[in-house]
Amino acid sequence: MHPQIRQPKPGKCPICFMDLIPAVEPGGGGDLGSREIELSEAAQKLAEVETAPVERRSVAVDIRMAGKIQPDETRMAVIAPRVAGRIDKLYANYLGMAVKAGEPLADLYSPELVSAQQELLQAAKAPGAASLLDAVRERLRLWGLTAEQISGIERRGEVRDHVTFYAPIGGVVVEKDVREGQYVETGMRLFTVADLSRVWVQLEAYESDLAWLRTGQEIEFEAEAHPGETFKGTIAFIEPVLDPATRTVRVRADVPNADGRLKPEMFVRAVVRAAVAGDGESMPLAIPATAPLVTGARAVVYVAAPGREGVFEGREITLGPRAGAYYVVREGLREGERVVVQGAFKIDSSLQIQGKPSMMAPDGGGMEMEGHAHE
Numbered sequence: 001m002h003p004q005i006r007q008p009k010p011g012k013c014p015i016c017f018m019d020l021i022p023a024v025e026p027g028g029g030g031d032l033g034s035r036e037i038e039l040s041e042a043a044q045k046l047a048e049v050e051t052a053p054v055e056r057r058s059v060a061v062d063i064r065m066a067g068k069i070q071p072d073e074t075r076m077a078v079i080a081p082r083v084a085g086r087i088d089k090l091y092a093n094y095l096g097m098a099v100k101a102g103e104p105l106a107d108l109y110s111p112e113l114v115s116a117q118q119e120l121l122q123a124a125k126a127p128g129a130a131s132l133l134d135a136v137r138e139r140l141r142l143w144g145l146t147a148e149q150i151s152g153i154e155r156r157g158e159v160r161d162h163v164t165f166y167a168p169i170g171g172v173v174v175e176k177d178v179r180e181g182q183y184v185e186t187g188m189r190l191f192t193v194a195d196l197s198r199v200w201v202q203l204e205a206y207e208s209d210l211a212w213l214r215t216g217q218e219i220e221f222e223a224e225a226h227p228g229e230t231f232k233g234t235i236a237f238i239e240p241v242l243d244p245a246t247r248t249v250r251v252r253a254d255v256p257n258a259d260g261r262l263k264p265e266m267f268v269r270a271v272v273r274a275a276v277a278g279d280g281e282s283m284p285l286a287i288p289a290t291a292p293l294v295t296g297a298r299a300v301v302y303v304a305a306p307g308r309e310g311v312f313e314g315r316e317i318t319l320g321p322r323a324g325a326y327y328v329v330r331e332g333l334r335e336g337e338r339v340v341v342q343g344a345f346k347i348d349s350s351l352q353i354q355g356k357p358s359m360m361a362p363d364g365g366g367m368e369m370e371g372h373a374h375e
Helices: 041-047 109-124 132-142 147-156 208-213 344-353
Strands: 036-038 052-053 059-071 077-081 085-090 104-109 163-168 172-178 191-194 198-206 217-222 230-237 248-256 267-276 285-288 293-295 297-303 309-321 326-332 339-344
Touching: 036 344, 041 104, 059 208, 059 248, 059 309, 085 109, 085 163, 085 297, 109 147, 132 147, 198 208, 198 217, 198 267, 208 248, 208 309, 285 339, 293 344, 297 344, 309 344, 339 344
Parallel strands: none
Antiparallel strands: 036 309, 052 339, 059 198, 059 267, 077 191, 085 104, 104 163, 172 191, 198 248, 217 230, 217 267, 230 248, 285 326, 293 297, 297 309, 297 339, 309 326
């Protein structure tokens, strides 16, 4: 009933009070280590024990993630006035409007700009006022006028009632926060223009998948709006901080979008086909995923003792990431050793019954009572 109870002489079990019987060690017991067990051929068949070699091989895994399309933030421009005034005309008057670099977006009337232009013309006519002229030019430049606009004012000799805002980049108006006739303050956002010829795919990767991800990897994804069609991109950035609530890390991929079919906020499902490969000795050691018995940070495998038929040794190993049907082995095994891939739990249970170190009892489960023996 309680085989972990062992004593040096006949007597009663202190737990169930049954008579103790002589213990019989498998295989004679004299040549077995503390983490070893010997099974006869019949016992192996009964436990359905199967082994497989530890081998070097390339391993691959598909990492699946979900996310959204977002504009490329390096290809966005915000248009804001550098002086207060009134918007008298909008050229870009609706969201989603396509604009080219240099196209007008809006006309602004500002009394301060009118006064500064008058100073510019007076300084240009006054002899010996070169320093004042340069100062007024610089003020107008800081207020957002281009060099061509400033030189045009000097050349015509006329004050312009309105200043025009031009699109600094080509793209699409994705934000519009102004209406005709509205008074605006310095720094207030008027438009946001985004170049959507390249977009970002913002994805969420689980903490356990980070070992397989790196920048430069190719991703494939499908968008809900284009079922059955596959798009490709490249991982450009992996955030250095983990979200403590979701246990995920944001992964960003760059994706070409010349035809504009991928639109911001579209939902996507992506896959990264990651692999650990190499040649010869550089290839990782791998074992079938059914071989290790994993409990938290510990992993135990049972290795067939070479040259000792039916003897299996329990061994703690260090595992790398799991790749589908295989685990990468960091430490504890050598190429060519045979590990138990089926029946390992039964072997572990037998060791535990004998009071030897096992997966559940790394220090052994025997209860010492002046010695040993209760079978």
